[in-house]
Amino acid sequence: DAKTTQPPSMDCAEGRAANLPCNHSTISGNEYVYWYRQIHSQGPQYIIHGLKNNETNEMASLIITEDRKSSTLILPHATLRDTAVYYCIVKIGTSYGKLTFGQGTILTVHP
């Protein structure tokens, strides 16, 4: 699976959009981009995933660049409960379900 690079930490004001970047320049054509978050030692929580097109669900939006070498997770109106470690993971769609977690981005949402 391709390696990802994320900033170690980011801050965001409550109510504003949080934009979390992820670089995956070695991604191959059959690899998906997944985002998870982990709130203070709780079990990681699946957020969203995509292959080429931008995706949106009730939690977030995922923007993937046309060359697929980077992506951005957008939390449109961050709340204090969104403070967490966010992981960007690239995974082959047909592989078994192992997820390789990096260090992620610590997002702190301030009042």
Added chain:
Amino acid sequence: EAQVTQNPRYLITVTGKKLTVTCSQNMNHEYMSWYRQDPGLGLRQIYYSMNVEVTDKGDVPEGYKVSRKEKRNFPLILESPSPNQTSLYFCASSIGAGSGAVSFGPGTRLTVL
């Protein structure tokens, strides 16, 4: 409610005393796995199972055993725990081996003295 449950949530034990951490999911998922999380090392996969009676090693299987006799259950067994197995453990499941949308349990914090 669709979920992955683990028990116990917290456990303090002594070296060499066999223990089992249970994991159960109610989503009829085929794929289940165990991870451990340690500071600075992130989450690492211990064992996984693609279906009943089908299990295989992950990245850090030494000192652990698993079994998958029923689809919903995937217990983690430490036959002779050692202090280096002190960690935060997560059970996870997904609908199939190809799915990256994985559901995680709440975690079991294990301390081995």
